[in-house]
Amino acid sequence: MAGILVFCENDDTTVELLSKGKELKSALGGQVAALVLGVAPEEKAKQLLAYGADTLYVARGDVFASINADIYSDAIAQAANNYGLDTVLVGSTRAGKEIAGMVAQRLGAGCVTDAIDIKLKDGALLVDRYCLGGATIASLTVKTPKQVISVMPRTFEASAKGLEQSQVVAFSPTLQPPKQNVVEKQEKKGESTPIEAAETLVCIGRGINDKKDLPMIEELAKAMQGEIGCTRPLTHDIQWYPESREVGLSGKKCKPALCLSIGISGQIQHTVGIRNAKIIAAINKDKNAPIFKTADYGIVADLYDVVPKLTQKIQAMGSK
Amino acid sequence: MDLIVCLKQVPDLQQIRIKRETREAVTEGVPFVFGEMDKNALEEAIKIKEKLGGKVTALSIGSPKLRDTIKEALAAGADQAFLMIDPQFDNLDSAAKAALLAGAVRKMGQFDLIFLAEGSADNYSGQTGPRLAQLLNLPFINYVKQVEPGSGTVRAVRNMEGHFETVEAQLPAVIAVTSGINQPRIPSLMQILRASKKPITELKPADVLANPSQVSEKQVVMVSNLAPVEQRKMVVLEGATDDNITSLVNSLVKEGVLRS
Numbered sequence: 083m084a085g086i087l088v089f090c091e092n093d094d095t096t097v098e099l100l101s102k103g104k105e106l107k108s109a110l111g112g113q114v115a116a117l118v119l120g121v122a123p124e125e126k127a128k129q130l131l132a133y134g135a136d137t138l139y140v141a142r143g144d145v146f147a148s149i150n151a152d153i154y155s156d157a158i159a160q161a162a163n164n165y166g167l168d169t170v171l172v173g174s175t176r177a178g179k180e181i182a183g184m185v186a187q188r189l190g191a192g193c194v195t196d197a198i199d200i201k202l203k204d205g206a207l208l209v210d211r212y213c214l215g216g217a218t219i220a221s222l223t224v225k226t227p228k229q230v231i232s233v234m235p236r237t238f239e240a241s242a243k244g245l246e247q248s249q250v251v252a253f254s255p256t257l258q259p260p261k262q263n264v265v266e267k268q269e270k271k272g273e274s275t276p277i278e279a280a281e282t283l284v285c286i287g288r289g290i291n292d293k294k295d296l297p298m299i300e301e302l303a304k305a306m307q308g309e310i311g312c313t314r315p316l317t318h319d320i321q322w323y324p325e326s327r328e329v330g331l332s333g334k335k336c337k338p339a340l341c342l343s344i345g346i347s348g349q350i351q352h353t354v355g356i357r358n359a360k361i362i363a364a365i366n367k368d369k370n371a372p373i374f375k376t377a378d379y380g381i382v383a384d385l386y387d388v389v390p391k392l393t394q395k396i397q398a399m400g401s402k
Numbered sequence: 403m404d405l406i407v408c409l410k411q412v413p414d415l416q417q418i419r420i421k422r423e424t425r426e427a428v429t430e431g432v433p434f435v436f437g438e439m440d441k442n443a444l445e446e447a448i449k450i451k452e453k454l455g456g457k458v459t460a461l462s463i464g465s466p467k468l469r470d471t472i473k474e475a476l477a478a479g480a481d482q483a484f485l486m487i488d489p490q491f492d493n494l495d496s497a498a499k500a501a502l503l504a505g506a507v508r509k510m511g512q513f514d515l516i517f518l519a520e521g522s523a524d525n526y527s528g529q530t531g532p533r534l535a536q537l538l539n540l541p542f543i544n545y546v547k548q549v550e551p552g553s554g555t556v557r558a559v560r561n562m563e564g565h566f567e568t569v570e571a572q573l574p575a576v577i578a579v580t581s582g583i584n585q586p587r588i589p590s591l592m593q594i595l596r597a598s599k600k601p602i603t604e605l606k607p608a609d610v611l612a613n614p615s616q617v618s619e620k621q622v623v624m625v626s627n628l629a630p631v632e633q634r635k636m637v638v639l640e641g642a643t644d645d646n647i648t649s650l651v652n653s654l655v656k657e658g659v660l661r662s
Contacts (some may be wrong), residue, residue, distance in 0.1 A: 111648035144590075152530065152542065160425030176562050178545045180589045183496070183532030193496065195527050203625075213627055214524050216417035216429050225620060262571035263543035265557070267628040269565050282661055307661045318582055325561075331526070334583070351415075362634060363650060369640065379653050380638035387642035395651050400662035 085112030087162050088135070089119075089181070090173030091149055099171045099233060101241035102200060104134045109202045110169060115139055117161050117253070119146040119154060124250075131246040139165070139195040148264050155184035157255040162189060162228070164253070169207070174232035175296065182232035191228035196400045198234055198335075207231070216331045216354035220402065234335060236278060270326070277327055282308030283338040285329055285356065288315055289345015289366060289385055293322050298386075299344065302393040310385045311336065313352045329355035345385045348373025353399065364391070403456035403551060404513040405447040407480065408503055408563070411464045411471040412491070412524040425628040434471045435466070437523025441478070442578045444527040447477035447517045447585075450551060457481050459510065463502055465492045469602075476597035477506040477589035483602045484510060486610075498617045500533035505610025507538060514575055520545055520578045536577035541571035544578045559649065563625070 086107060088099040091326070096116055103114040113136035118127045120142065127138045145153055158181065162170050170185055172178045174196045186193035198212040198219070206223050209231055213220040277283060284303040303310050303333050311329040316322045329336055330352040341359035345366060346352060353376050356362060364377040367384045374380045381388055384390075413432040420427055436444075447458045460480035462468055464487065472483050486502055494502075500623065507516065517540075521528040535542030547566070548559040560567040561580050589597070607614035635638070639646040654660035 129570065155532075157469065176545055180532050180542070183529035184536055184542075185531040186529065187497070187500070187536040193529055194622060195529060208625060212526075214413075214418055214427050214429075215526075217415070217418050217420060218425075218627050218629050220496050221625040223625055224622050225623055262543060262569045262575075264567055265570050266568035267565055268568075282659070284478065305662060319633075333564055340654060340657075357630065361654065361657050363654060369638070372511055373633075374638050376634055378635040378637065378657075380636070381642065381646050381650055382638060382640040383642035388647065391644065391647050392651070395647055396660070396662045399651070399655075 084110065084372040085165065085167035086110060086169045086171060087158070087165070087167035088112045088114070089158050090175070090178055092175060092235065095173035095175070095233075095235045096130060096235070097240040098238045099173065100130070100133045100135050101200040102233075102238040103171060104241070106169070106200070106202065106207065109205055112167065113137060113318065114371070119143075119157055119160055121147050121179055122125060127221055127250055131248045131250075132201045132243045133248075134241060134244060135248040137165075138248045138250045140250055140254070141253045141255055143257075145257060145260065146165065147269070150260050150262065150264075151177060151180040151184055152262075153257055153260055154273050155181045155188060158185050159188035160255040160305070161253055163172035166177055168228045170228070170230045172230070172232045174234045179232050182230050186230040189228045189230065190226065192226040193232075194222050194224065195232040195380050196261055198237055203370045212275050212331065216350045236335075236337065262397055270324070275331070276311045277311045278334045279335050280311075280336065281339050282306050282307035283311050283329070283336055283359070285311045285313070285341055285343045285346060286316065287313040287344070287346035287352070293320075295386075296322065298389055298393075302389055302396070305393050305396040306340075306342070308340075308342070311355075313346055331355065343373055343377065344389065346373055347371045348376055403450055403454050403515065404518045405456060405458045405526065406452060406507060406510065406513050407444045407447045407460050407475070408516065408518040408530070409436045409444065409460055409462045409475055410519075411462065411468050412437055412522060415523060416608075419630040427627070427629065434467045436471065436474055437519060439519030439521070439579065439581050439584075442581055442583050443517040444475055444478055444480065445584045445586040446549060446579055449584065450515070450549070452480075454551065454574070459484060461503060461506055461510075462486075463491050463494065463499055465489050472602065473594070473597050474589075476600045477594040478587060479593070480600070481588075482600055485602060485604050486607065487604060494617065495621045496527055496529035496533055496622050498619070500537055501529050501611060501616060502538035502607060503530070503534050504606055509605065509610050513661050515574060516540075516576045517529065517580055517635060518576070520580050531571075531576060534597055535576040538576070541575040542578070543569055543575060545580045546577050547579060547583050549583075570622065593637045634644060655657070
């Protein structure tokens with residue numbers, strides 16, 4: 083299995099995957115390359131020169147203006163075939179995940195999506211991903227000569243910028259006309275809060291009775307300089323918060339220093355999103371709630387009694 | 403419109419327990435259901451049929467329990483079902499599943515839209531849709547939160563991370579829905595009773611694939627599958643007393659994680 087090809091539409095993740103690629107290269111052999119697709123991909127390639135890729139393959143075309151998974155996967159599969167790159171790593175963004183499946187199908191390759199870790203075992207990759215709705219972590223190995231792995235953003239550390247040592251090679255894939263056209267694009271408004279980057283996260287769930295009580299939580303979050311995250315029912319069922327604040331299997335996976343969980347029972351579908359927090363503290367009135375099994379510190383009590391006192395206490399500390 | 407909905411039966415995730423000693427998931431005795439998003443996919447097809455007329459066909463691959471599970475889809479409003487059943491079929495690779503689905507779809511003849519969930523409820527791997535569309539060489543519209551079929555075309559809104567994207571494609575097409583596209587209906591008792599009279603056709607891999615043995619070739623092998631080790635301190639205090647709150651705050655300060 084010689085050579086690794088990295089693709090992600092998002093530069094941060096591309097750098098993370100190149101960093102991991104460099105580490106895996108010693109075992110897999112061959113080179114580590116990245117593919118850059120765009121209307122003016124040279125600019126983007128320039129940003130990536132110093133992150134350890136041996137080669138940056140650059141394909142230019144108006145057809146790459148917006149991400150069409152069919153077209154992108156065709157270009158990626160052709161690059162993998164042309165340059166003998168048998169392991170394809172893509173970022174597991176929504177676009178990346180659909181691209182992964184398509185590239186794999188084109189290459190006749192086995193594929194693992196949403197990887198949360200990649201280890202080396204006997205010269206092959208052992209890939210971890212959540213399984214059974216997040217209850218378990220499956221370790222998987224791809225048996226086909228080629229493999230495609232989509233990796234969750236922020237899984238691997240980005241290595242520091244090094245010397246600008248990548249060679250840039252122009253690549254011209256032969257592409258079919260697109261099977262679908264984008265007729266409109268609408269930015270999501272007010273949904274840009276990057277809760278996955280927050281150092282302090284205050285997570286709330288159905289324990290909050292009324293939307294009118296949210297200011298109470300917001301005051302606490304402000305005192306802690308934290309961002310508010312929530313469980314799926316709050317974004318999907320009662321829609322108190324936008325999807326961008328959803329934490330869990332179908333939402334964001336966060337790595338805060340502190341996650342304070344309030345009124346959350348602690349179903350696995352939510353807790354997978356906070357599993358990587360350094361410290362988890364929980365407030366819940368049910369002492370048998372599973373959240374206390376995944377918490378470092380907990381108070382069993384009505385959140386409506388605890389939150390105001392806690393806010394006051396933290397505010398008093400700040401004013402000292 | 404001729405509408406096909408691909409569904410996957412999964413053990414009811416709410417009922418899965420973890421064995422504390424071995425960290426293994428216990429799925430024995432857990433009933434099979436269709437995932438929530440699979441129900442969204444079915445509901446969307448039923449809504450289109452109600453509006454434009456036509457037929458909804460449920461298509462599913464799984465272990466023999468599927469003969470029961472499928473009744474849920476027929477009760478909800480699918481007109482007929484095509485099933486592929488084998489004791490091993492709950493654990494097929496995405497590639498094998500997509501090959502079987504593509505084979506079955508070709509066998510079934512004319513259709514306008516294929517619906518499925520953006521990912522299955524258990525693994526959420528999200529490969530079956532993209533692979534199926536590739537095999538059938540059809541447009542694939544993923545993460546769909548709104549669909550409007552027109553004459554010969556379909557328009558759909560995709561829910562991406564930072565934006566919504568409206569796309570247009572020719573029919574036939576494959577559509578993967580995301581949750582929130584609709585509220586799946588709960589079948590009435592009458593519908594449940596009527597469901598048992600709806601036609602079910604069982605297909606074998608050899609009926610739909612030139613090389614049926616490809617189905618048993620594993621592309622991806624599972625080395626282990628265990629609940630992660632929780633290493634938390636679990637210091638839990640009872641009651642909203644001032645002492646307890648002070649203690650919590652002091653602990654968080656000591657850990658160096660409380661900012662104020």
